[in-house]
Amino acid sequence: MGSKLSRRELLRRSSIAGALAATTSAASAEALNPPGQAGATRAAQIATNCEMCFWRCGVLAEVRDGKVVKLQGNPDHPLTSGRLCARGNAGVELLYDPDRLKRPMLRTGARGEGKFKPVSWDQALDFLAARLKDLKLKYGAESVAMFPHGAAAGFFSTLMKAFGTPNSAEPAFSQCRGPREVGYALTYGSGLGSPEPVDLEEAKLIVLIGSHIGENVFTSQVTAFASALANGAKLIVVDPRFSVAASKADWWLPIRPGTDIALLLAWMNVLIGEGLYDKEYIAQYASGLPELEAHVREFTPEWAEAITELPAAQIRETARAMGAAKPAVALHPGRHATWYGDDTQRSRAMAIVTALTGSWGRKGGIFLPTPLKPGKAAIPPFPKPARERADGAGTRYPFASEEQGLTLGLVEATRSGQPYPIKGWIVYGQNVLESIPQRQKTLEAIRQLELMVVVDVLPMEQVNYADLVLPEATYLERYDAPAVTESAKRPFVALRQPAVQPLYDSKPGWWIAKEMARRLDLEAWFPWQNPDEHLRTLIRPLGINERELRVRGAVAFEGRPYIEDRRPEDGPLFATQSGKIEIYSPMLKQMGYDPLPRYTPVTDPPPGSFRLLYGRSPVHSFARSENNAWLDALMPENSVWINADVAKDLRLAPGERVVLVNQDGVESPPVLVEITAAMRRDCVYMVHGFGHQSRALRRAYGRGASDTQLITRVGIDPLMGGTGMRVNFVRVRKAGA
Amino acid sequence: MARYAMVTDLRKCVGCQACTVACNSEWGVPAGFARTHVHFTPVAGTFPNLVESSYVAQCNHCDHPPCVGACPTGATFQAENGIVKIDRGLCIGCGFCVEACPYDARFIDPAINKADKCDFCSARIANGLEPACVKTCTAHAKFFGDLEDRSSAVFKMVYVDGARRNETSQVAPGPNVYYLGKQENVDLALASFAPRLPRLLRPAEAWKKLLKPLIIAAVGATFLGQAVAFFHQLTSGEKQFDD
Numbered sequence: 001m002g003s004k005l006s007r008r009e010l011l012r013r014s015s016i017a018g019a020l021a022a023t024t025s026a027a028s029a030e031a032l033n034p035p036g037q038a039g040a041t042r043a044a045q046i047a048t049n050c051e052m053c054f055w056r057c058g059v060l061a062e063v064r065d066g067k068v069v070k071l072q073g074n075p076d077h078p079l080t081s082g083r084l085c086a087r088g089n090a091g092v093e094l095l096y097d098p099d100r101l102k103r104p105m106l107r108t109g110a111r112g113e114g115k116f117k118p119v120s121w122d123q124a125l126d127f128l129a130a131r132l133k134d135l136k137l138k139y140g141a142e143s144v145a146m147f148p149h150g151a152a153a154g155f156f157s158t159l160m161k162a163f164g165t166p167n168s169a170e171p172a173f174s175q176c177r178g179p180r181e182v183g184y185a186l187t188y189g190s191g192l193g194s195p196e197p198v199d200l201e202e203a204k205l206i207v208l209i210g211s212h213i214g215e216n217v218f219t220s221q222v223t224a225f226a227s228a229l230a231n232g233a234k235l236i237v238v239d240p241r242f243s244v245a246a247s248k249a250d251w252w253l254p255i256r257p258g259t260d261i262a263l264l265l266a267w268m269n270v271l272i273g274e275g276l277y278d279k280e281y282i283a284q285y286a287s288g289l290p291e292l293e294a295h296v297r298e299f300t301p302e303w304a305e306a307i308t309e310l311p312a313a314q315i316r317e318t319a320r321a322m323g324a325a326k327p328a329v330a331l332h333p334g335r336h337a338t339w340y341g342d343d344t345q346r347s348r349a350m351a352i353v354t355a356l357t358g359s360w361g362r363k364g365g366i367f368l369p370t371p372l373k374p375g376k377a378a379i380p381p382f383p384k385p386a387r388e389r390a391d392g393a394g395t396r397y398p399f400a401s402e403e404q405g406l407t408l409g410l411v412e413a414t415r416s417g418q419p420y421p422i423k424g425w426i427v428y429g430q431n432v433l434e435s436i437p438q439r440q441k442t443l444e445a446i447r448q449l450e451l452m453v454v455v456d457v458l459p460m461e462q463v464n465y466a467d468l469v470l471p472e473a474t475y476l477e478r479y480d481a482p483a484v485t486e487s488a489k490r491p492f493v494a495l496r497q498p499a500v501q502p503l504y505d506s507k508p509g510w511w512i513a514k515e516m517a518r519r520l521d522l523e524a525w526f527p528w529q530n531p532d533e534h535l536r537t538l539i540r541p542l543g544i545n546e547r548e549l550r551v552r553g554a555v556a557f558e559g560r561p562y563i564e565d566r567r568p569e570d571g572p573l574f575a576t577q578s579g580k581i582e583i584y585s586p587m588l589k590q591m592g593y594d595p596l597p598r599y600t601p602v603t604d605p606p607p608g609s610f611r612l613l614y615g616r617s618p619v620h621s622f623a624r625s626e627n628n629a630w631l632d633a634l635m636p637e638n639s640v641w642i643n644a645d646v647a648k649d650l651r652l653a654p655g656e657r658v659v660l661v662n663q664d665g666v667e668s669p670p671v672l673v674e675i676t677a678a679m680r681r682d683c684v685y686m687v688h689g690f691g692h693q694s695r696a697l698r699r700a701y702g703r704g705a706s707d708t709q710l711i712t713r714v715g716i717d718p719l720m721g722g723t724g725m726r727v728n729f730v731r732v733r734k735a736g737a
Numbered sequence: 738m739a740r741y742a743m744v745t746d747l748r749k750c751v752g753c754q755a756c757t758v759a760c761n762s763e764w765g766v767p768a769g770f771a772r773t774h775v776h777f778t779p780v781a782g783t784f785p786n787l788v789e790s791s792y793v794a795q796c797n798h799c800d801h802p803p804c805v806g807a808c809p810t811g812a813t814f815q816a817e818n819g820i821v822k823i824d825r826g827l828c829i830g831c832g833f834c835v836e837a838c839p840y841d842a843r844f845i846d847p848a849i850n851k852a853d854k855c856d857f858c859s860a861r862i863a864n865g866l867e868p869a870c871v872k873t874c875t876a877h878a879k880f881f882g883d884l885e886d887r888s889s890a891v892f893k894m895v896y897v898d899g900a901r902r903n904e905t906s907q908v909a910p911g912p913n914v915y916y917l918g919k920q921e922n923v924d925l926a927l928a929s930f931a932p933r934l935p936r937l938l939r940p941a942e943a944w945k946k947l948l949k950p951l952i953i954a955a956v957g958a959t960f961l962g963q964a965v966a967f968f969h970q971l972t973s974g975e976k977q978f979d980d
Contacts, residue, residue, distance in 0.1 A: 070762050073873055084873050089758035214751030219875045226749035226876035242780060244751050247789040247922075254785050618753035630758050633768040643784075677780045677787055 046499040047074050047553025049483060051151060051475035052087035052094070053621040054172075055080075055195060055218040056483045058553050059088060061476055061499035068092050068476055068499050073219075078492045078556035079195070079485070085217045086619045090630040094457070094474055095503070099627055099698055101459055101471035102504035111446065114464040114696065121507065121515075128468055129519035131451045132163065135424045141165045142387050143423045144451075145410045150429035151480035151496060152472075152509025155526075156455075158379075159513045160426070162525040166385040167413075167422065169393075169405030171435040178722045180337040182399045183347025186585050188360055189575030193369060197487040198330050199561070200224035202364040205325035207236045209260055209350065210339070211332045214244035217618040234325065236318050238263065240613065241641065241685050242678030251318050256309040257611050257683050257726065258340050258602030264349035265599060266304035266312075267319045269296045271356045276323025278358025285574065286355055288584025288596075295596045307599065326357040328364025341715020341724035342600055344399065348585070349597040355581050361573065367561035369486035371570055372493070375541045377534065379525045390419055397721030398591060406721040407436045408714065414445035424451040428509070429472070433461040434623035434689070437711040437725050455512060458627060459696035471506040473498075478508030479531040482538065482549075489561050493544060494554035495535075510534075593719060604682070609729040610646075611683040612662070614707040623689040623708075626700035637704035639672035641685040642732065647675040650732055657735035660684070660705065662728050664712045668705040670735035684730065739818040740884040740913070741857055743868075744894045745793045747918030747926060749878035752777055752791035756870035756879065763858070763869035770844050772796070772855040773870050778929040790922040792930045793879070793914075795870075796821060796842040796855040797903070800911025803935040807837035813852070819913060820857050828852050839908045839932035857881065884913075891915070901927065908932040 044063045049056040050071075058077020062070040071091050075082035104124035109115025119127075135143050141164030148156050149170050160168055173181075181191035200206060201224040213225045229235060229248055237249040238260065246252040255263060271277045272293050282289055301312035301319075308315075322329050331354050337343050351360075359365025391409025393400035400406055411432075414422040425432075425446075433439055446452060446465050454466040457474050472478070480496035502508065514526045528534040539546065544555045560566055566573060576582045589595035605611050619634045620626060640660060642652065652658065657670035669691060679685060690704030715724030752775045760772050773795035781788045802821045804813050812827035813834050823834075830850040835843045838854075846853040858868035862881075866872070871879045882891035894900045900915035901923055910932070916923050 072759070072762075072869070082872060083875050083877070084755060084759070085875050086754040086758040089755060089762050089873060092762065214753065214876075217751070217753045217755075217875060219755075222751055222753065222875040223877050226751065226878060230746060230749050242785075242787050242789065244789075244791075247787070248748065252785060252787075618751070618755075619758075629768045630761055634754050634757065677782070677784050678789070680784075 046497065047076070047551065048476070048496050048499060049077070049494050049553065050084065050088045050091060051480075051496075052085075052091050052625060053218070054150070055220070056151070056485075056494060056496075057084055057088055057219045058082070058494060059084065059091070060553075063499050066500060068095055074553050076552040077494065077554045078490050079220045079488050080223075083219050083223060085219050085222075086634065087217075087621055087625055087628075087631060088219070090625075090628050091476060093628045093630050094625075095476045095500075097458065097627060097629075099459060099696060100457060100474075100504065101463070101469060101506065103471060104505070105469040107467045111452075111465045116469065121505070124468060124470060125512075125515050125519055128453060128516060132424065132520060135451060136164070139421050139423055140386050142167055142385050142390065143421055144426065145169070145390070145414065145422050145424070146426045146428065147407065147410070147430045147432055148428045149435075150509075151475070151483075152478070152513070153428055154481050155510045155513035156426065156428050158525050159517050159520075159522065161382040162517065162522040163520060164383045164385055166387075166389045166402070167391065167405065167410055169391060169407040169410045171407055171430065173401050173404035174406045174408060174720075174722050175338055175435055175437070175725070176336050178338065178401065178404070178720050179343030179717055180333050180335070180347045181401075182720045183344045184333060184351045186344075186399075186587065187348060187351035187355065187576075187582055189572070189582075192333055192366070193487040195220065195485070195487055196333055196335065197367045197369060197561070198332050199364050199367045199489075200228050200330050200332075202328060203228050203233050203325075203330035204328040204364055205234045205236065205321055205330070207238075207322070207329065207331040208245055209238045209332070209334060211334050212239065212241075212243040212245055212615055213332070214248075215618055216335070216616040228330075234321060236321065240680045240683050241615075242676075243615075251314065251321070253308075253310050253314065253318065254680055256307070256680070257613065259308045259599070261342065261346050261349050261597055262299070262304045262307040262599040263310065263315065264346070264353055265296050265299035265597065266301045266308075266315050267322065267353055268292065268349075268356060269299045270301060270316055270319035271323055271353070272296060274320070274323070276320065276326075277356040278326050281327065281358030281362075282355065286581040286583050287578050288582060291584040292352065292596060299599075307601075322353070322357050325364075327359045327362040329354070329357040329359045330365055331357070331359065333366070338717070338722040339715075339724050339726045340602060341717050341722075341727065343717050343722055343724055344719040345594060345597040352583050352597070355583055360581065361563035363562055367489060368563070368566070368570075370491040370557070370559045370561070372484055372486055372491050372557065373541055374484050374493070374538045377527050377537050379527060382525075387420060390422060392721060397717075397719065399720040401720075407432070408438065408441075408723050409721060411436060411438075411442050411445045414448055415441055417448065421448075423449060424453075425449055426453045426455070427462055427466075428455045429457075431460045431462060431623050433693075434706065434708050437708060437714050437723055439709060440712070455509065457506075458624075459694050460623070461692065461694045463696070464694060470512055471504065472512065473502035473506040473508045476500060477502040477506070479510055480508075482535065484538075488556075488559065490556040490559045492554050492556040493539060493542065493549065495549050497550065588719075603727075605729040606663075609663070609731050610642075611726065612660070612707060612710055612728045612730050613683050613685045613726055614688045615685065617687045617689075620687070620689050623692065623706075626690060626692055626703065627697045629699065632699050635687075637672065638687040638690040639674040640705070640732070641674045641676055641679050643679040643681045644675050644677050646681050647673065650734075652732075652734070659733045659735050660710060660730040661733060662710045662712060662730045666710055666712055668710060668730075669702070671705040684732065738885070741798065741819055741862075742882065742884045742891050742895065742913040742915060743795070743857065743871075744880045744891050744900050744915040744917055746878045746880070746894075747790055747792075747916055747922050749876040750775070750791045750793060751876050751878075753875050755873045755875050756793065759869040759873035760855070763861075766853065767846065767848055770846065770853070772842075772853065776930060778925045781925055788921050788925055790918070790926040790929075792916075792926040794840065794842065794930065795914060796838075796857075797840055797910070797912030797914045798857060799913065803837040803839060803910055804834040804843065807833040807935075809833060816859075820859055821854075822856050822859065823852055823854065825849070825851050836936040839910060839935050840903070840912070841933070903927050903930065903932060905931050908934060910935075
């Protein structure tokens with residue numbers, strides 16, 4: 001039981017920044033011009049932050065005659081200092097996308113048919129409240145599940161907890177960063193959070209394992225990465241694909257997919273065997289080195305060569321490069337970490353290499369967050385849910401976050417009615433058909449529902465299945481919880497405030513949640529009259545000047561990023577049970593898992609098949625941006641990357657289209673081939689987010705193919721229930737053949 | 738007088754297209770067209786020893802701009818600071834400059850039927866701002882400045898670090914956009930996107946081509962007018978004149 005408590009504590013520390021709700025006033029902001037901008041260009045500049053992805057870069061919205069005419073980076077933003085990526089620059093096209101959801105709608109046709117009638121907000125919310133009360137009466141509050149994603153999710157989470165259901169799950173954990181957070185928390189006592197505090201700009205050596213910075217664009221991360229390279233940092237890129245990052249690397253390691261742990265173990269073997277690790281650091285801060293030393297003795301580079309298909313000499317050379325650059329080795333922990341189902345252990349292995357190079361809390365490695373203590377609204381305690389979570393988070397999967405849950409677990413529970421019926425879904429800002437693998441299961445689960453509510457900006461796939469559709473205002477039209485970012489060199493609070501009033505009959509998320517609370521008699525959990533009040537409660541203890549925050553968009557504080565900067569009030573350096581870096585994890589041992597990471601063999605694709613890999617494009621965000629006019633012009637569809645020799649064998653020609661057929665017979669729509677030397681022979685690659693099936697997305701509909709559609713199998717991480725999605729194989733057939 | 742230049746550090750550029758969209762947004766460039774755009778070279782070499790580079794395309798503001806000579810109306814001109822500009826009032830959208838540009842940096846904006854291209858964000862630099870692409874560049878890979886100013890970053894990149902222009906022995910109009918990076922990457926980028934021979938129309942030819950349709954149109958219009966008047970008279974008969 002003792003371990004359970006500390007496990008919960010560990011999870012709390014690893015949880016991905018609890019969403020704090022707050023907001024502000026448009027009227028006051030619109031009259032103001034940030035200093036240094038006044039008169040420089042035109043019109044009013046509203047400082048806010050971006051939501052074209054979730055990095056939340058600082059944006060200035062230029063407003064003329066009530067219209068946003070241009071977005072640009074906010075030079076006052078402490079993290080992004082005026083830089084903005086393609087998507088951020090294209091945000092105006094989301095705001096004025098003619099396909100936006102415009103008013104609340106009630107379903108009139110069959111589920112999936114896409115027939116609705118417009119209703120008023122009063123009608124919509126009264127309907128929703130009545131149905132939720134009904135479900136609570138019939139099946140209990142826990143029969144309602146929520147799938148949130150995005151900045152206003154905190155308001156809905158509060159609502160659902162107050163309603164009495166424990167069932168809420170977001171892809172940020174079980175389809176993304178979960179294994180990483182758990183793996184690092186097990187080792188260091190705390191996870192990484194977002195943005196991940198990788199000290200790229202100070203690094204002498206950057207190590208990327210699958211991370212494709214440059215194609216995966218988070219503005220400040222790209223800036224830091226590029227500036228490190230220009231300053232002479234060395235770069236190791238481990239990726240089966242010759243990514244943009246790989247094209248800049250000193251060492252590109254085209255690893256056999258799924259064998260990363262073998263490489264990491266061999267690196268440990270060399271770092272320890274050749275005495276290259278940071279001995280002082282390990283002696284002072286870490287426990288478990290002798291166990292690791294014994295464990296990795298057999299995992300030589302030669303052993304790894306046979307598994308990874310990387311030359312032993314190269315494995316040795318790269319390990320030595322780490323030894324030489326220590327402690328300024330930025331081994332990037334990755335972000336989307338759910339690959340093969342052994343992902344927490346891979347993250348553990350990465351965390352251990354970082355410990356060996358003495359890089360956690362050191363310049364050029366992983367820096368430390370600086371705690372901020374924002375205020376909290378006085379709300380009653382949440383009612384204790386009548387039953388445990390339905391998805392096994394915290395029980396079957398002991399290291400799954402009970403705050404963020406397991407999306408696929410909730411889908412399964414809904415589909416099967418086990419351990420208890422789930423009859424209502426509230427989907428906020430999450431495309432459940434594109435973000436959760438095994439789409440067929442999701443559709444089957446939806447059939448079991450008595451109520452499905454979707455809150456979104458655009459008519460994404462799942463909208464067609466909803467009973468009730470609530471149109472949310474875009475990030476440029478709404479207040480949201482400000483970003484309280486501790487994992488930055490200078491921690492900061494950044495505001496999201498509306499640049500213009502919501503278009504059509506759309507409403508901000510906070511308003512929708514608060515209005516639902518009113519109708520469900522849960523107003524006590526929303527004890528603020530308006531966003532201004534909420535913001536003031538939050539920033540008061542931080543001593544932030546409200547006007548400065550509204551005008552400049554962000555207020556930063558002094559950071560204490562390295563071990564030597566720490567103060568007692570920052571808490572223990574390593575909040576593990578032992579107070580040390582746990583190279584060997586007694587907690588994992590106690591709970592029956594490998595206390596040191598171990599390589600488990602991966603299955604090779606059958607002859608004629610290829611492992612399906614997927615990744616990101618710098619001009620699109622997941623499945624969210626394909627309908628954006630400017631971004632569509634830059635990348636209207638995805639293609640499937642195939643090794644040039646393989647393409648020759650398959651008699652494929654450039655510009656041809658192919659159909660991908662996965663191991664379960666699921667076929668993709670015809671998709672362009674990209675014949676390239678930049679791929680291994682045993683895998684194919686595509687950018688995630690295309691293949692939209694919602695006809696209401698008039699630009700994106702039917703363009704390209706969806707990797708999610710082909711992900712019918714998953715490797716479940718036994719520790720935290722994450723869904724490894726790189727375990728699917730496809731055959732390639734000429735379209736029309 | 739200033740000599741403005743742009744330098745892209747290809748070691749840093751990741752090809753994210755932030756510049757492209759910032760430029761579209763700044764200047765209202767219609768979707769599908771671009772004043773600046775990042776391309777990637779084909780992947781060269783044999784697995785696993787591969788080379789690839791990004792390449793940022795835009796107007797090069799050449800010392801000897803082929804587009805200026807090709808413009809029949811004088812709409813395209815070179816300012817004293819080296820920036821090649823288009824006077825929209827004079828542009829007739831004939832597209833000769835588009836043909837003449839060895840870098841394919843120009844296009845006809847279909848909304849206004851005028852030639853368009855990068856002007857180094859002249860309006861922004863006049864206000865003391867950086868060009869929109871430079872300001873937004875996520876990799877901080879683009880640098881803009883004055884080559885006459887020895888303390889400028891671009892001066893150092895060009896004259897100390899050896900940033901290179903994209904020209905060949907056949908086509909060397911003196912471009913003022915430079916590329917910095919590892920030699921193998923810059924070599925590949927410049928070889929992949931080498932300037933083409935200008936499809937240059939001398940102004941005289943241009944005039945002829947322009948005049949011909951004009952004359953035909955004028956003759957046609959005169960004839961048509963005569964014909965209309967003739968048939969009008971035939972049908973309505975001669976007007977009675979009051980004396």
